[in-house]
Amino acid sequence: MEFKCLLKKIDDKKTFIFIVSVIILLIGITGISGLILNIPVLKSLIPGLLAIQSLIFLSTIVSFIKWNKNYHKSSEFKREQAEEEYRIILQTAIDGFYIIDTIEGRFLDVNDAFCTITGYSKEELLKMRISDLEIKENQEEIIIHFQKIIKEGWERFETRYRHKNGSIFDVTISANFCNIQGGVFIIFLKDITEKKKTQEILKKYSEELEIRTMELHKLNESLIKSEKSYRSLFDNMLNGFAYCKMIFENDTPVDFIYLDVNNSFEELTGLKNVTGKKVTEVVPGIKESNPELFEIYGNVSLTGKPYQFETYSSQYRGWRYITVYSPEKGYFAVVFENTTERKNYETRLEKYNNDLKRSNEELENFAYVASHDLQEPLRMVSSFTQLLDRKYAGSLDNEAHEYINFAVDGANRMQQLINDLLDYSRIKTKAKPFEAVDCNIILGRVRAFLNLKITENSALITNDELPTVIGDENQLTRLFQNIIENGIKFRRNISPLIHISAKDERDYWLFSISDNGIGIDPEFKNKVFVIFKRLHSRTDYPGTGIGLAICKKIVEQHNGQIWFESEPGKGTTFFFTIKK
Amino acid sequence: MQKEQINPVLILLIEDNAGDARLSMEAMKESKLNNQVFWVKDGIEAMEYLRKQGKYKNAIRPDLILLDLNLPGKDGKEILEEIKNDSDLKRIPVVILTISKSEEDIFKSYNLHANCYITKPIDFNEFMDVVKSIENFWFTIVSLPNNKNY
Numbered sequence: 001m002e003f004k005c006l007l008k009k010i011d012d013k014k015t016f017i018f019i020v021s022v023i024i025l026l027i028g029i030t031g032i033s034g035l036i037l038n039i040p041v042l043k044s045l046i047p048g049l050l051a052i053q054s055l056i057f058l059s060t061i062v063s064f065i066k067w068n069k070n071y072h073k074s075s076e077f078k079r080e081q082a083e084e085e086y087r088i089i090l091q092t093a094i095d096g097f098y099i100i101d102t103i104e105g106r107f108l109d110v111n112d113a114f115c116t117i118t119g120y121s122k123e124e125l126l127k128m129r130i131s132d133l134e135i136k137e138n139q140e141e142i143i144i145h146f147q148k149i150i151k152e153g154w155e156r157f158e159t160r161y162r163h164k165n166g167s168i169f170d171v172t173i174s175a176n177f178c179n180i181q182g183g184v185f186i187i188f189l190k191d192i193t194e195k196k197k198t199q200e201i202l203k204k205y206s207e208e209l210e211i212r213t214m215e216l217h218k219l220n221e222s223l224i225k226s227e228k229s230y231r232s233l234f235d236n237m238l239n240g241f242a243y244c245k246m247i248f249e250n251d252t253p254v255d256f257i258y259l260d261v262n263n264s265f266e267e268l269t270g271l272k273n274v275t276g277k278k279v280t281e282v283v284p285g286i287k288e289s290n291p292e293l294f295e296i297y298g299n300v301s302l303t304g305k306p307y308q309f310e311t312y313s314s315q316y317r318g319w320r321y322i323t324v325y326s327p328e329k330g331y332f333a334v335v336f337e338n339t340t341e342r343k344n345y346e347t348r349l350e351k352y353n354n355d356l357k358r359s360n361e362e363l364e365n366f367a368y369v370a371s372h373d374l375q376e377p378l379r380m381v382s383s384f385t386q387l388l389d390r391k392y393a394g395s396l397d398n399e400a401h402e403y404i405n406f407a408v409d410g411a412n413r414m415q416q417l418i419n420d421l422l423d424y425s426r427i428k429t430k431a432k433p434f435e436a437v438d439c440n441i442i443l444g445r446v447r448a449f450l451n452l453k454i455t456e457n458s459a460l461i462t463n464d465e466l467p468t469v470i471g472d473e474n475q476l477t478r479l480f481q482n483i484i485e486n487g488i489k490f491r492r493n494i495s496p497l498i499h500i501s502a503k504d505e506r507d508y509w510l511f512s513i514s515d516n517g518i519g520i521d522p523e524f525k526n527k528v529f530v531i532f533k534r535l536h537s538r539t540d541y542p543g544t545g546i547g548l549a550i551c552k553k554i555v556e557q558h559n560g561q562i563w564f565e566s567e568p569g570k571g572t573t574f575f576f577t578i579k580k
Numbered sequence: 581m582q583k584e585q586i587n588p589v590l591i592l593l594i595e596d597n598a599g600d601a602r603l604s605m606e607a608m609k610e611s612k613l614n615n616q617v618f619w620v621k622d623g624i625e626a627m628e629y630l631r632k633q634g635k636y637k638n639a640i641r642p643d644l645i646l647l648d649l650n651l652p653g654k655d656g657k658e659i660l661e662e663i664k665n666d667s668d669l670k671r672i673p674v675v676i677l678t679i680s681k682s683e684e685d686i687f688k689s690y691n692l693h694a695n696c697y698i699t700k701p702i703d704f705n706e707f708m709d710v711v712k713s714i715e716n717f718w719f720t721i722v723s724l725p726n727n728k729n730y
Contacts, residue, residue: 376679379702380599386704387606415702 095190096171098125102150102183105130117171117191119164133161135168149177149185158192169193240265243333246301247278253298255280256332268338269316289314300324301332310339319343360428367425374418382411413544417532420546424531427475427553434558437473439466439480439511443500446481450488459488459496466502467509469578475554476578480513482547483574487515489541492569508560508580514573520566529562551576588614589719592642594626594659595619595677596651600700604646604677607711613719618642623654627662630669642672644718647694649678649685657688664693671725675714 090097096114100107107125115122118133134142138159149155154176160168174188234241241262247255258274266272274282287294290313300307306325313320318340326332385407389396396404443463447454454461461484469476480500487498496515503510520528520535527533531549534541551574555562560577591608595601601619608617618639620626626647629636645663649656656676663669673695678685681699689697698714701707718724 375702376597379700380597382702383603383704383707384599387603 095188097186097188098130100130100185100187101181102146102177102185108184114189117163117169117189118161135160135162145173145175146185149175150183153177170196234262237262238264238337240268240336240338241333242274243327243331244279244297245331246298248298248330253294253301255294256297258282259331268336283315286315297324297332297334300326301330302326304329310343364425364428367421375415378411378414378418382408382415385411417544417546420532420544420550424546424550424553427550427557432472432474434470434472436468437471437476438468439476439502442466442473442477442480445477446484449481450485453485453488457488457491457496459491459498461498461500463500464502466500466511467504469509469558470580471558471578472554475557479551479554479576482551483513486547487513487517487572489543490515490517490536490572492516492518505577506580508577510575510577512573512575514571516571519568519570519572520564521568522566525564528564588616589643589715590640591615591617591644591646591715592626592629593617593619593646594623594651594656595646595648596621597648600648603704603707604711607708608715610708611712611715613715615715615719623651623656623659626659627654630663630666643724644714645672645674646677646714647674649676649680649689657685657692660689660692660694673718673722673724675718677711677714 091111093111093113096117097109097111098107098114099109106129107127110122110125112122115125118125120128131139141157142159145155145157145159154174156172156174158170158172160170162168170192171189172192176186178184178186242258242265243260244256244258246253247257255278257276257278259276261274265274271282279286290311292311296307296309299305304326306323308321308323310319310321312318316338318338319342320336321339322334322336324332324334385404389401389404389408393401440463443466447461453459484498484500488496494516496517498513498515500511500513502512524535528535529548529552532545533549534543534545552562555576555578559579562574562576564572564574566572593601593604595604598621605617605619608615618629620629628634629639630642632639647656647659651659656678660674660676663672663674670693674693676685676689676694676697677700678698679700686697698710701710
């Protein structure tokens with residue numbers, strides 16, 4: 001039992017019997033109607049007709065038997081032929097095909113495609129059941145499908161089978177129930193694993209696409225928003241902006257086209273409707289007046305390396321500070337501002353600065369020359385009054401000697417003032433290049449200088465470890481010396497104690513020199529550093545009042561500050577900073 | 581070693597400042613040495629004197645020159661150079677006596693063969709002492725070439 005069930009029996013016998021029956025009936029009717037109507041002609045024909053009728057009947061029977069025999073012979077052949085054809089078709093079909101019995105699900109027939117799909121050979125399959133291919137979790141629904149097939153004759157569904165190699169594949173099943181040989185299922189199936197995969201991928205893609213679309217939508221919205229805000233920034237910013245395309249000829253930048261500009265561009269340049277135009281059209285003569293622009297812009301467009309520069313534009317009679325960058329090769333964007341005012345201001349500032357510097361230099365020079373030249377006449381006053389005193393000592397009375405003393409003292413003090421002024425002006429004019437200076441060494445030198453005063457006053461000078469700073473050695477020596485000397489000079493009736501220490505304050509050194517002297521009234525806080533400012537009478541404390549003024553100038557020369565803290569009657573601490 | 585002074589020693593003082601010149605002369609006067617100071621106010625006059633030109637036809641060759649650097653017109657260093665480039669005058673000791681403490685002046689002066697360089701003390705008494713010691717040094721301690729008859 002193979003394909004018989006599928007064969008359609010072509011029943012031509014019915015037609016044949018029908019034709020023969022009609023002929024016999026016609027003859028019979030003719031004879032009977034002759035008898036009934038008593039038509040003599042027809043009556044006379046009855047025996048003949050009966051004979052013909054019998055003959056035809058006989059021959060018909062014979063030929064029918066004969067035909068029927070032949071017919072059976074040819075239909076058998078045709079059926080076999082068709083069976084073969086179908087077999088070939090089924091065997092060569094791309095879709096899988098199999099027949100199983102309805103009781104055990106044993107394979108009764110399979111085609112090559114099914115073998116390929118399952119990985120088993122035909123021989124193997126014919127020893128197997130369909131359940132061998134089924135996957136456990138799918139079995140229940142498969143049973144439901146097959147019940148439906150028995151009930152309704154056919155069903156189409158998707159399920160999964162296990163390949164011989166263990167892999168699982170998706171199939172579409174088209175099943176028919178045929179009630180032959182106790183009932184069989186005739187099944188066509190298609191491997192849809194690839195399709196399924198593709199579908200899944202497609203689904204994934206489509207989901208992703210959806211997400212992306214949403215994201216894109218959001219992005220677009222924010223882009224529109226940011227585009228709007230950028231545009232508004234772009235339009236409202238005070239800097240001029242221009243986006244341009246560079247034009248090269250033989251790799252040489254020769255021109256550029258304005259693609260977009262903002263409002264400030266128009267305001268700053270006075271150029272209107274430049275978009276789409278070449279700069280050489282818009283600003284004739286720019287190539288001659290500012291050839292460097294083409295070189296710079298061309299270079300930036302090619303290298304993408306941003307560049308900043310300041311340039312004078314003769315067209316606009318002003319200075320521009322320009323930043324160029326390239327968002328894309330061959331294109332560049334410039335952001336610029338008008339710096340003419342700043343530049344003018346700078347120029348003015350520079351001029352003022354130079355004037356001030358010159359004025360300062362002149363002043364210092366003046367102070368130096370003046371004090372130098374003042375020395376000479378003063379020396380004359382002093383010398384000749386003393387000569388007078390020496391030569392006429394015997395012939396002058398006490399009063400005259402006193403006058404002479406006042407004159408000499410005045411002249412000498414004047415001389416001292418001039419010398420101090422000279423020193424003061426020299427802090428600037430005679431400054432040496434800064435170098436590393438060990439403050440411990442400086443302090444040692446100051447101790448040596450002041451040795452006599454230290455001994456005379458029984459002063460005690462102590463110090464912490466001092467740093468090495470960058471400065472002018474002579475000036476720093478002077479600084480320490482003046483402050484320490486003041487500490488000894490402005491002593492109380494106890495032995496002067498002076499302590500020097502330094503603190504690292506990262507950017508600078510903070511020095512402190514404290515004494516146990518008479519102290520300084522806070523009301524003089526701002527006066528002590530003023531040149532020739534004295535707080536005490538010359539009789540009590542001699543000196544010109546230059547010491548701290550010189551200290552202040554030295555500290556300032558070292559980019560530092562100087563101040564003091566004091567408690568009158570207890571002592572003073574001077575602080576100063578030296579920049580590292 | 582005190583030298584017997586028959587003829588007074590002659591000092592040529594080249595100094596534009598009358599006060600300074602006078603002070604120097606006063607100091608010389610206080611000196612025990614028999615000396616004579618001839619004072620000229622500027623370089624031109626000084627060279628005329630040394631070369632016995634014009635009104636100095638009968639000038640006497642000085643034994644020592646006291647030279648200030650800061651002079652009007654021809655300045656001290658030019659005079660020094662002229663003297664030291666003169667085969668005859670160059671043997672006269674030149675003492676630079678100036679207010680300048682400048683290292684550059686000191687260096688240049690010795691480069692031009694000054695015999696010594698002295699900064700004028702500002703203090704009167706010191707000044708007097710210094711001038712006296714110049715005289716003492718050059719006329720009692722130092723031996724000078726004898727060429728009065730030029």
